[in-house]
Amino acid sequence: MSAIWIAVLGASLTAFLNKYIGHSVPEKWLNRPTFMRINALVPIVLLSALVAVQTFANKKELVLDQRAAGVFVALLALKFKAPFPVVVVLAAITSASIYNWF
Amino acid sequence: MSVNPKKKQVDRTALSVALTVGLYGAAFGAAGVTAGFSILQTCLLSILLFSGASQFAVVGIMGAGGAAISAIATATLLGFRNALYGLQMAPILKVKGIRRVLAAQITIDESTAVATLQDNDEDRKRGFYLTGVGVYIFWNLFTFLGALGASAIGNPSVWGLDAAVPAAFLGLIWPRLKNKLQFIVSAIAIAWALLLTPITPAGIPIITTVLLAIVFGVKK
Numbered sequence: 460m461s462a463i464w465i466a467v468l469g470a471s472l473t474a475f476l477n478k479y480i481g482h483s484v485p486e487k488w489l490n491r492p493t494f495m496r497i498n499a500l501v502p503i504v505l506l507s508a509l510v511a512v513q514t515f516a517n518k519k520e521l522v523l524d525q526r527a528a529g530v531f532v533a534l535l536a537l538k539f540k541a542p543f544p545v546v547v548v549l550a551a552i553t554s555a556s557i558y559n560w561f
Numbered sequence: 562m563s564v565n566p567k568k569k570q571v572d573r574t575a576l577s578v579a580l581t582v583g584l585y586g587a588a589f590g591a592a593g594v595t596a597g598f599s600i601l602q603t604c605l606l607s608i609l610l611f612s613g614a615s616q617f618a619v620v621g622i623m624g625a626g627g628a629a630i631s632a633i634a635t636a637t638l639l640g641f642r643n644a645l646y647g648l649q650m651a652p653i654l655k656v657k658g659i660r661r662v663l664a665a666q667i668t669i670d671e672s673t674a675v676a677t678l679q680d681n682d683e684d685r686k687r688g689f690y691l692t693g694v695g696v697y698i699f700w701n702l703f704t705f706l707g708a709l710g711a712s713a714i715g716n717p718s719v720w721g722l723d724a725a726v727p728a729a730f731l732g733l734i735w736p737r738l739k740n741k742l743q744f745i746v747s748a749i750a751i752a753w754a755l756l757l758t759p760i761t762p763a764g765i766p767i768i769t770t771v772l773l774a775i776v777f778g779v780k781k
Contacts, residue, residue, distance in 0.1 A: 463597070463623055463629075464602070470606070470610055473637040474610045474637070477641055477643050482656075482665050482668070484648075489644060493779055496779075497774050498641060505614075506614060506618075507754070508750045508766060509727070510734065512625060514724075516758045533724070537731065537735045543581070543584075547732065555721030
């Protein structure tokens with residue numbers, strides 16, 4: 460089985476376990492203040508790191524290319540409260556314009 | 562049957578959330594194919610995993626050449642919030658057996674959010690199920706269309722898909738950044754990931770940022 464298949468099936472299994480456990484355990488098992496504070500920060504750090512890597516990494520090299528321009532435009536769009544699909548499309552148009560014309 | 566205006570309002574909220582979020586599935590479908598997943602693998606993530614941030618993380622990390630274990634660990638940590646939503650929903654839904662399995666599968670950001678907006682348990686239930694099932698249908702439909710579209714494209718840079726993916730992540734973080742601490746932690750996570758990129762295997766720069774969440778979370 461390829462690594463991608465392992466990732467697809469493995470992550471699907473743990474995702475379901477996460478969801479099912481929540482419906483099945485007593486509340487006090489998970490509801491602890493320090494734990495909740497850490498948990499609130501987990502998506503922030505992981506997603507921030509993902510944005511950084513997807514924007515500036517090319518394999519193991521850091522590069523500044525059309526993607527950074529696209530993501531910067533997305534950031535501006537979010538600041539102006541644009542809806543998600545608009546944010547994504549603006550990023551794509553910006554990046555594609557630079558890639559194709561320069 | 563009499564028309565209950567409140568019920569109609571729950572239905573309308575559920576439908577509009579389902580459609581908007583569902584459209585976003587196209588970005589995921591495109592991201593999956595761009596990262597080297599087949600259309601089947603991309604669609605299976607939407608069918609089986611069904612949690613946006615975790616799905617984007619899996620394709621992002623595998624696409625960057627990361628190990629399966631990094632992708633699984635990152636997706637699992639991102640999906641833990643769904644366990645907390647389950648805790649919140651369980652006493653309202655009161656379901657067992659196969660119904661609990663189905664309710665668990667649609668326990669995500671959107672279904673829980675629409676449920677918590679309601680002011681009685683009957684509407685909370687209705688909001689949860691309608692939103693959960695609605696997002697499931699549209700998210701999967703648009704994942705397939707996005708994957709199909711991206712596989713017809715060839716070089717993702719030509720269509721800007723290389724920037725659409727991180728922009729999609731950015732759209733997921735943005736609503737979570739509400740105070741100064743969160744912005745600072747986000748900035749440190751970015752610096753950390755970029756510093757580690759040249760010197761560690763792909764996936765490590767991402768999963769290790771959890772240490773930052775622990776440090777800042779314990780510190781208060």
